Amino acid sequence: xxxxxxxxxxxxxxxxxxxxxxxxxxxxxxxxxxxxxxxxxxxxxxxxxxxxxxxxxxxxxxxxxxxxxxxxxxxxxxxxxxxxxxxxxxxxxxxxxxxxxxxxxxxxxxxxxxxxxxxxxxxxxxxxxxxxxxxxxxxxxxxxxxxxxxxxxxxxxxxxxxxxxxxxxxxxxxxxxxxxxxxxxxxxxxxxxxxxxxxxxxxxxxxxxxxxxxxxxxxxxxxxxxxxxxxxxxxxxxxxxxx
Amino acid sequence: xxxxxxxxxxxxxxxxxxxxxxxxxxxxxxxxxxxxxxxxxxxxxxxxxxxxxxxxxxxxxxxxxxxxxxxxxxxxxxxxxxxxxxxxxxxxxxxxxxxxxxxxxxxxxxxxxxxxxxxxxxxxxxxxxxxxxxxxxxxxxxxxxxxxxxxxxxxxxxxxxxxxxxxxxxxxxxxxxxxxxxxxxxxxxxxxxxxxxxxxxxxxxxxxxxxxxxxxxxxxxxxxxxxxxxxxxxxxxxxxxxx
Numbered sequence: 108x109x110x111x112x113x114x115x116x117x118x119x120x121x122x123x124x125x126x127x128x129x130x131x132x133x134x135x136x137x138x139x140x141x142x143x144x145x146x147x148x149x150x151x152x153x154x155x156x157x158x159x160x161x162x163x164x165x166x167x168x169x170x171x172x173x174x175x176x177x178x179x180x181x182x183x184x185x186x187x188x189x190x191x192x193x194x195x196x197x198x199x200x201x202x203x204x205x206x207x208x209x210x211x212x213x214x215x216x217x218x219x220x221x222x223x224x225x226x227x228x229x230x231x232x233x234x235x236x237x238x239x240x241x242x243x244x245x246x247x248x249x250x251x252x253x254x255x256x257x258x259x260x261x262x263x264x265x266x267x268x269x270x271x272x273x274x275x276x277x278x279x280x281x282x283x284x285x286x287x288x289x290x291x292x293x294x295x296x297x298x299x300x301x302x303x304x305x306x307x308x309x310x311x312x313x314x315x316x317x318x319x320x321x322x323x324x325x326x327x328x329x330x331x332x333x334x335x336x337x338x339x340x341x342x343x344x345x346x347x348x349x350x
Numbered sequence: 351x352x353x354x355x356x357x358x359x360x361x362x363x364x365x366x367x368x369x370x371x372x373x374x375x376x377x378x379x380x381x382x383x384x385x386x387x388x389x390x391x392x393x394x395x396x397x398x399x400x401x402x403x404x405x406x407x408x409x410x411x412x413x414x415x416x417x418x419x420x421x422x423x424x425x426x427x428x429x430x431x432x433x434x435x436x437x438x439x440x441x442x443x444x445x446x447x448x449x450x451x452x453x454x455x456x457x458x459x460x461x462x463x464x465x466x467x468x469x470x471x472x473x474x475x476x477x478x479x480x481x482x483x484x485x486x487x488x489x490x491x492x493x494x495x496x497x498x499x500x501x502x503x504x505x506x507x508x509x510x511x512x513x514x515x516x517x518x519x520x521x522x523x524x525x526x527x528x529x530x531x532x533x534x535x536x537x538x539x540x541x542x543x544x545x546x547x548x549x550x551x552x553x554x555x556x557x558x559x560x561x562x563x564x565x566x567x568x569x570x571x572x573x574x575x576x577x578x579x580x581x582x583x584x585x586x587x588x589x590x591x592x593x
Contacts (some may be wrong), residue, residue, distance in 0.1 A: 123366055125388075126385060126386035127385060134381060138381035139377045139438070142369060143371055144368070286426060
């Protein structure tokens with residue numbers, strides 16, 4: 108998808124998969140950065156946190172999340188890192204016409220993807236963010252990050268609960284692939300709630316199926332991916348992440 | 351061309367250009383070899399000699415030439431190097447239906463390409479190989495390599511001269527790009543001589559233009575490139591170079 112976006116913009120560039128073993132990461136990445144015609148790297152699990160060490164500077168979301176998924180060489184030779192997972196989610200909401208400003212958001216999952224989404228959503232200034240993760244320490248850490256972005260947001264920590272919520276976001280792995288569970292134990296979802304699921308497979312997830320049956324607007328994980336592509340390519344083209 | 355050949359064979363593989371600076375070569379190549387989904391490397395000028403140090407074993411032509419242009423990971427994790435420049439030239443002659451066995455060959459240029467071509471041609475057992483390079487030491491060194499391949503070949507060192515010659519090979523840079531010179535000072539070439547020029551640009555070279563005007567069969571540098579592609583892809587697919 109990134110290669111296709113490069114070509115759409117007339118850029119002679121390609122993204123190729125590089126399989127790096129954990130024991131090689133620390134020594135291999137600095138050497139990749141020395142390749143004269145390699146101007147960007149994309150990182151995925153489990154390297155998003157470790158990759159920060161290879162950036163000379165971090166974008167505003169990466170600084171708070173503590174992880175990057177893109178690293179770009181600038182004209183002066185410095186490497187800048189940023190995380191676009193959450194930016195992609197926010198972009199998907201924007202493209203679908205759903206504002207986050209002033210809304211009540213229930214966010215399930217505060218791992219890598221959940222943290223990135225939580226920070227990016229916080230930058231849109233919702234009224235309330237209710238956080239849940241099966242590891243309480245993770246949702247507490249995410250709450251602290253959200254407070255750094257916008258101290259005015261009411262942060263709550265509860266079991267998944269839709270009271271006073273306008274937007275439900277699943278960033279947990281519950282419902283992925285063969286997992287038949289819902290990330291929230293409900294029979295139905297009020298039809299005014301916008302439901303987003305970061306999971307790409309299956310498509311739709313059981314959560315999004317339930318939401319659709321209830322008449323809720325939905326945003327799919329695939330739309331987050333699409334939302335992220337253009338932003339990552341902007342970043343590789345030299346655009347600095349909004350501060 | 352290599353990527354196209356991979357795809358033609360139904361192989362999910364791609365060749366991408368990697369620009370490595372001279373000061374980085376020794377440290378970068380060992381790290382590239384640690385990439386788990388990178389199973390082959392192609393080297394070009396000025397790295398064909400230096401690259402030998404990164405091979406665990408050398409093919410029969412590389413052992414004599416002292417240079418490689420392809421390095422392949424084998425199933426047991428060992429990296430095998432071979433040079434295909436000369437193999438491509440011989441393959442181009444074979445495809446064009448011109449035998450080298452028992453013939454008289456005039457080879458102009460004994461640098462990297464010339465050495466590889468000289469060794470590959472020698473393996474076809476011509477009767478005579480007449481060598482010329484503006485640096486006499488290079489054509490002398492090539493003569494020694496040819497003798498290692500087949501001591502029965504009559505090796506001569508002279509200025510470019512077509513007496514008793516059936517096949518004229520230019521592997522020197524004379525005539526490349528804007529260079530208007532011919533690699534051999536002749537007004538015409540006897541029409542029974544097969545003329546090959548390793549130079550790809552311009553196409554045809556002035557030498558090949560002259561040969562065509564004289565009615566000589568010609569083999570182009572592009573045909574050497576084509577001849578090399580299939581052999582390199584065979585090598586990456588696990589085929590060992592003929593001993």
